[in-house]
Amino acid sequence: MENGRSINVKTGQASGGLTLPEGRDFDLIALGRLCIDLNANEINRPMEETLTFTKYVGGSPANIAIGASRLGLRTAFIGKLADDQMGRFIEGYLRRDGIDTRGVSTDRTGAVTGLAFTEIKSPSDCSILMYRDNVADLLLSPSEVSEELIARSRLLLLSGTALAASPSREAALLALTYARRHGTAVAFDIDYRPYTWKSPEETAVYYNLAAEKSDIIVGTREEFDSMERFEHNPDRSDAFTASKWFGHAAGLVIVKHGKAGSVAYTRDGGEHRAVSYPANVIKTFGAGDSYAAGFLYGLLSGWAVDRSMSFGSAAASIVVSSHSCSDAMPTVRQVEEYIARCERGEIVAN
Numbered sequence: 001m002e003n004g005r006s007i008n009v010k011t012g013q014a015s016g017g018l019t020l021p022e023g024r025d026f027d028l029i030a031l032g033r034l035c036i037d038l039n040a041n042e043i044n045r046p047m048e049e050t051l052t053f054t055k056y057v058g059g060s061p062a063n064i065a066i067g068a069s070r071l072g073l074r075t076a077f078i079g080k081l082a083d084d085q086m087g088r089f090i091e092g093y094l095r096r097d098g099i100d101t102r103g104v105s106t107d108r109t110g111a112v113t114g115l116a117f118t119e120i121k122s123p124s125d126c127s128i129l130m131y132r133d134n135v136a137d138l139l140l141s142p143s144e145v146s147e148e149l150i151a152r153s154r155l156l157l158l159s160g161t162a163l164a165a166s167p168s169r170e171a172a173l174l175a176l177t178y179a180r181r182h183g184t185a186v187a188f189d190i191d192y193r194p195y196t197w198k199s200p201e202e203t204a205v206y207y208n209l210a211a212e213k214s215d216i217i218v219g220t221r222e223e224f225d226s227m228e229r230f231e232h233n234p235d236r237s238d239a240f241t242a243s244k245w246f247g248h249a250a251g252l253v254i255v256k257h258g259k260a261g262s263v264a265y266t267r268d269g270g271e272h273r274a275v276s277y278p279a280n281v282i283k284t285f286g287a288g289d290s291y292a293a294g295f296l297y298g299l300l301s302g303w304a305v306d307r308s309m310s311f312g313s314a315a316a317s318i319v320v321s322s323h324s325c326s327d328a329m330p331t332v333r334q335v336e337e338y339i340a341r342c343e344r345g346e347i348v349a350n
């Protein structure tokens with residue numbers, strides 16, 4: 001059965017058997033970094049030749065939270081900001097976007113805001129230069145994680161980079177404990193950023209610890225590979241990956257494959273494949289965050305897995321067709337209009 005651009009290869013329950021709590025004050029609470037993107041204005045050339053940048057709020061979990069809020073989800077954030085102009089810029093942006101920031105604390109030790117300089121050599125050749133020394137986001141401490149906010153939320157979105165260093169690592173693991181204690185669903189976005197970790201072994205150990213307590217795990221094939229260094233999956237099989245996590249708390253495992261689309265496996269045996277929507281791509285990054293926001297919007301709205309994947313895919317096409325990530329996060333109407341335009345053949349991929 002097809003739903004837009006997703007196909008139920010093996011149908012399970014529409015929701016994949018996943019039950020998200022109802023009757024909470026927040027739909028989604030994100031935990032992780034709040035940073036700044038500096039996207040090159042002179043695109044289609046290396047960063048050595050760029051002179052000017054546009055400043056946006058960045059950080060994968062920040063992008064996802066902004067995307068969720070723009071889609072109408074009641075959204076909160078747990079994180080730590082630098083005590084400087086960048087930190088105040090970010091907090092003001094989140095508040096203006098309707099995101100509850102009472103779980104966001106401010107560092108007083110002189111730590112700084114993480115910067116992501118983005119290089120757009122071509123629509124398909126983009127990279128990110130990240131400055132992450134002494135960043136405030138990794139100083140989030142366990143005592144700054146609000147159990148109450150997590151208990152009042154339907155879903156906790158945990159970004160894997162929060163596990164990269166202490167005390168943020170312990171804060172993230174404590175948030176998972178709170179979520180399990182209060183029946184708050186957990187979506188673990190692997191979000192592997194190599195430069196933030198000391199070794200691949202450390203990455204694998206902590207990612208596996210977090211994933212074992214997660215209901216939904218989403219990542220690229222490469223990100224799942226980084227978690228499987230102690231397993232034998234020579235074919236890099238997505239089905240093998242999913243089956244591993246159904247032996248723990250997971251009910252839903254999504255593997256993203258760039259322009260080729262995505263595949264979702266559910267504990268009840270479902271397998272759903274979604275193709276990407278056409279896009280006039282400016283830059284590829286931001287796809288994962290917008291996909292996650294759109295997909296989680298669908299699940300939290302009670303939609304079936306395949307419909308949620310299709311919606312997330314359309315949101316991703318909108319963001320990769322834009323210069324920014326956070327600013328470009330679409331509303332429901334914008335996603336629906338984009339889908340309609342694609343169905344009328346009005347959008348041609350570059």
Ligand SMILES: Nc1ncnc2c1ncn2[C@@H]1O[C@H](COP(=O)(O)OP(=O)(O)OP(=O)(O)O)[C@@H](O)[C@H]1O
Binds near residue numbers: 275288314
């Ligand atoms: N070039 C593209 N054109 C259209 N859709 C795309 C493109 N690249 C990615 N997408 C969509 O976005 C989804 C997630 O993209 P991807 O697999 O690149 O995740 P990611 O690597 O986490 O993204 P990011 O680059 O933001 O880190 C894909 O499943 C697809 O639906």
Ligand SMILES: O=C(O)C[C@@H](O)[C@H](O)C(=O)CO
Binds near residue numbers: 035
């Ligand atoms: O996640 C980061 O730190 C970088 C992001 O801010 C950037 O927008 C991106 O790469 C999104 O995928």
